Amino acid sequence: MTAAEGTKERWIQGIQSLEEINARISAPILDPAHTWRWWAALAISGSLTLLMIVAVTWLFAHGIGVFGNNTTIVWGFPIANYVWWLGIGHAGTLISALLLLTRQKWRGSLNRFAEAMTLFAASMAGLFPIFHLGRPYYLYWITPYPNVQGLWPQWRSALVWDLWAVGTYITFSALFWYVGLVPDLAMLRERARSLWARRLYGAFALGWRGSARHWEIHERFYRYMAALAVPLVVSVHSIVSLDFAASLEPGWADTIYPPYFVIGALYSGFAMVVVLAAALRWGCSFEPFITHRHFDAIARVLLTASIVMGISYATEWLWAWYGGERPERHLVAFLFTGPYAPLYYGQLLFNVVVPQAFWSPRVRTNIAAVVVISILINVGMWLERILIVWSTLSRDYLPSAWRIFLPTFWDWALLFGSLGAFMFLFLLFVRILPAMPAHELRKLWIEENGS
Amino acid sequence: MSEYLLAEFETAQDALTAARRAQENGRAAEDVLSHMPIEGIAEYLARPRRPAIGWVMFVAGALGAAAGYFMQWYSAVVDYPVVSGNRPLNSWPAFLLVPYETTILSAAVVGFLAWMAMNGLPKPHHPLFFAKITERAVQDRYLLVFPRDTALAAWIAENLKPRRLHEVRE
């Protein structure tokens, strides 16, 4: 793409100079405008975070009986939240890596905060398995560590696989994110006015000075990491899906689960990226970097994913019918007619039907519309997660054990609390670190404008 | 006691051509400071080298995989065997997932360490930081780095046509 083409085709719009890019990107950190929005958001998310802390204290004091779980439906919100958050956590690294490998220009505006989102979402996800445990203080028993009993983890358990997958994923994402940050930290080091800020950014910039030799190694390493990221991301949610697929419960023991989970993860992750992108655009005036074209591009991805989701659901129904196993068939019937049916219809509506609006270019370029639909998609995906847990356990092999799950206040408190904590962390992030990768955007701007 | 000449350029293109010309004239630059990677400029520097970070990561990954599987096999078959759902002690299909993750984990971590080591980072102090202009190098400028030498300075001004020429001394 060259300067000759109309500005409409550009990914960065209304920027006159490299310096302007630097200024805009460091503005939220060094000289923030309209901070009241930020403070308001921080207040809301902060109080939700407080709610979460209270809930966790209550939980540890009284035991997990405070949840709605029962003898049959032994899993509940924590598992669903775990899967949901981890799914959201998938978009960041995947966007960043996949778009890098495929040399997508629109990556630049998204990857930095998307990776931040990944880290925060994955951390939220990582908390829930702990809240879920009957004896959370023994979590470390599933790690291989020297102990007097001479015990090791039971390697056949999907939960042990989870530990390794999620642990690897969080470590990896942090490294990937940090390595990408270093050149921009160097920029902040130079731009920051207060001595302490300079020292701090300086320390984390590791003394980066933009040396060509460094750039060369950096480029290579970054690319290799991206190449590793893709199989990693795919493996993580596949393994999470094995928590269900590696069982013999009806509706869980399906080979479709791994791909179906990975797509679902991508789906909810991209949807969350949309929401955060809109928030950044509005809150940090990043309009030049996050344009209608970005939303349009993501909307296309969401549309594709929604179709794949629809196919996955349909496949489940088909197999239940074609396989002819009574429990499987009964489970599908239960989804459509049982007490959870409204939730299930909500899931289908939000995940499959509503996103079809993206066929229309007018919807795709209408940011408000894309945001609303993305929020609905996230709701739909949460419904999918909770229903995967509930429906199978509510209706497995012995009718005598059939029960229904009734959530308690503490179930909800932890879910919304975690949302708050996630927001809280993200808000801190935009005020401390560059939410846009300055060096990549400079490169992109030069490509688009020459010189 | 290191002292440098910094030739400042407006665009990446100028920097690249200048670097090439300098190298052709046997006066290859020590280094280039730029706010963004410049494709292929490293070859025109004095003493160019091909970083082997890829191989480092590959080896680390391979070792990680082996270690991951061995840990499971040793604990489940040798050290503390238990009957679990009557599965074979060495349930290799189930044992493949942890190595998959350890592969990536060790490749990434070792890769990161290599990235720092090869770049000589962290390096909070570098003589170049004494030049005010290096502030711009990480923001929007391109600087070719030469050893300080009056003759060389003249040649640079003559042939490379830098926007400006800065001297760095400690």
Next chain:
Amino acid sequence: MPSLKPQSDLDRRVALKLLATAMAATMARCSRPEEEIVPYAKMPEGLVAGEPMRFATTLALSGYGRGFVGISIDGRPIKIEGNPKHPFSLGATDIFAEAEVMSLYDPDRSTAIRHDEAIATWDAFSADWGQATRAQNGHGLALVTNRVVSPTTLARIAAFKNRYPSMRWYRYEPVHDDAARAGARLAFGRVVTSLPRWSEADVVLSLGADPLGHGPDELRMARAYASRRVLGAKRQRIHAAEAVWTLTGAAADFRIPTTPAVIVEIARAVANACGANLGSPQIPEDAEHFVERASRELMAARGKALVLAGESQPAEVHAICHWINAQLGAPVDHLPSQDAVENDHAFELVALADDLHAHRFRSVIVADANPVYDAPDSLHLADGIASVPFSAHIGLYCDETAMACHWHLPLSHALESWGDSRALDGTASIVQPLIQTLYPTRTRDEYLAWLVGEDVAKAYDLVRKTWQSNVPGDFEANWRKALNDGVIANTAATPLALSLKRPADLPRAATPRGMSLAMSPDPSVWDGRFANNAWLQECSEPFTKQVWGNAIRIAPGDAERLGIADEDTVDVEIDGKTITAPAISMPGQADGVIGLHWGQGRLRAGRIGTGVGARVCGIGAHPLARLLDGAVLRKSARSVPFRSTQAHTRLEGRAEDIFQIATLNELGHANAGTGRRPPSLLPVPPKGDYAWAMVVDTDACIGCNACVVACQAENNVPVVGPEEISQGRDMHWLRVDAYTRPHGYIERRGFQPVPCMHCEYAPCEPVCPVEASVHDHEGLNVQVYNRCIGTRFCEANCPYKVRRFNWFDYSGDQAYAGEGEALKAQHNPDVSARGRGVMEKCNYCLQRISRARKAAEKENRKIAEGEMITACQAACPTRAIHFGDLNRTDSDVSNLRKAPQHYVLLEELNTRPRTTYLKRVFNSDDQG
């Protein structure tokens, strides 16, 4: 007069915690009685620390004694088991016997003498008593008891009458047999106890009777029933006509739901078939085939045919049944009734009320009875008793009657008392204490002795005195033998030779106005005396699986007609009195009939039982009635939760995988020997010294729940309480699933006890991240509590859902833990208590296995077949639970696994369970 307002659930929960401490103090008294008590059978003499000692003793139900064996460790009674030598236990137990250890340690038991609620002294009482009885030879003195058959107690009452000649003794039993008594009078001119020899009958017709239901005769009947269902035995054909479901109806081959009125007509039809001429029976069409077939088969089986009438049937029907049985030469023994009083029970209760209101008494003694709760409100017993100047109540609890009396005297529990009793057939046995009284209490006999001035009389001496007089030969030797065996030799009555009257005319039942109420004792808390027993409150009703309450059971037709959905709260109004409870519709119940259980709705039961469920016995004018007419049913404004441990009893078309039913014919064609198993890629399980396995015979199982409570007692399984049950949580390691399925043209009900399956390819094990769920070398799927971190993956992946999770610290200080705390004395020291956040489940009574293994290894031999018996197996009155070693090809379980009716629960999942089942088998119409 203190108010009788029930306490709320919250009070109950809080109170239970506070009570914990009270119990600790009493533990000090955990020692053997001072008198010598004699260990059961061949147990070593002298207490060995930690070694269980077994003592034969007697526990009464509705007055009749049943011999059991109490197990005590370090002086603490912890478990009740059956006494094989006692004809009314035959080695088995029922839920009431199992739960007695719980009652013994119940922190709500009365522990002190009280005067108008306040704690008082013996002296104060004796002064007041002296006052009340001075210068009167018992004039205006009334003694109220339940049914008394204990020779010693009868002797005490006689002595009492001596001392106060004109005193009046009223005895009534809430679960009475008035109809049978009246029927016997009509038939024989005298009251008799008729005991069918069930096992000798080829054909049985039950007219609303429930011989397999709870009661003093249940264990004997159940064993006889099972004896005709073992492999090879000639199967019995059971016909049942009943209004509401009974365990007998569920066991029947042919059952029709009919109104009580129609049952009278069926009796008429069968009598006519035997040659009586009682006018033409009015049989509705849908019952004709049933009646025709029943009569035909009864006739064909002369000498081996039996007809039984239920308590809800009028006396005339009972009389007719006696006559029919005589014509058929039915296997029935008629024995002299052990019940010492000639009057009927309801009559006595009414007489008591009348005399009270006529102010005939200056003093009333209520000995171990609760008439204020038992009698209908219309009798106003509370006011009546309150109007008497001197009133004293002797009982285990400060119950409703205690509240109405001025004085209350604490009674010793059977397990801490000396005494004696007789079974239905007169077999006498000694009540032997396993422990010194926990509180300063006395036995009923001691009080009665004391009241006539025998101040220092000890129950021990009183009992010995009774038997010294009427046991011939060397008394000490006999006494010792009696204590050893748990029965006193040849005390059973001999059958009477009776002349039978011609069948009196059988009046037609008046067509009921409104709907009729069919009432029966609660299958969990009986007549209410067990209402404060948490085990029994949480022991589910066999058909509805309801716990912590009672329901209004209606026919689906009525439910539809009145627009009542399951679990709706409804009001039953009758003569202006209303009962409010959740409704539940019962397929297979007769239209127009409402089923109710009495025994709940206690006003002063204690912190567990008070205010649970609805009080049924308060309604109606006629006390202790089993059947009432003119009931009106409507949706209630109030809302009462329906709490059950099983929401679904329908099989949803999965019968062939889950609850298999076969007719005898089908079974004939079934290919025996299910050696075939689904293929698997997994290796063959390692072969250990033993391969423990269980086979549960759903054909023998009558759904009595004895195994459930036995398991609870043996394994320290905590009670979770109503709130947790409503949350869908329960802790029973062994549950009895109740299923209903249409089979041919009738509604079948069946029961399936479900312990852990101990799968060889256990799905719960590979998913556990910390090796808490692992397999041992004898094929047991064991749970290591200390390793468990509570991921609950095992239960999520268990297709049988047999694992139980400690959502709260159920055995510690949370939820119903106060109760758990108080029961520490009852806890089995061989079974560790489980903490919060860990999974637990059935482990085939591992502690018993290792005990047996130790015993065997001492003599260095293998554990013998039948030596290792699980708690549920020991309790089962029908021997439906078989346990043993699959490594022995000749073992019981190995043989049963080859039986044609053997099947595996959810076999297609290929989990290779060690617990397997035998099909429910029915006789079919065609084969004769």
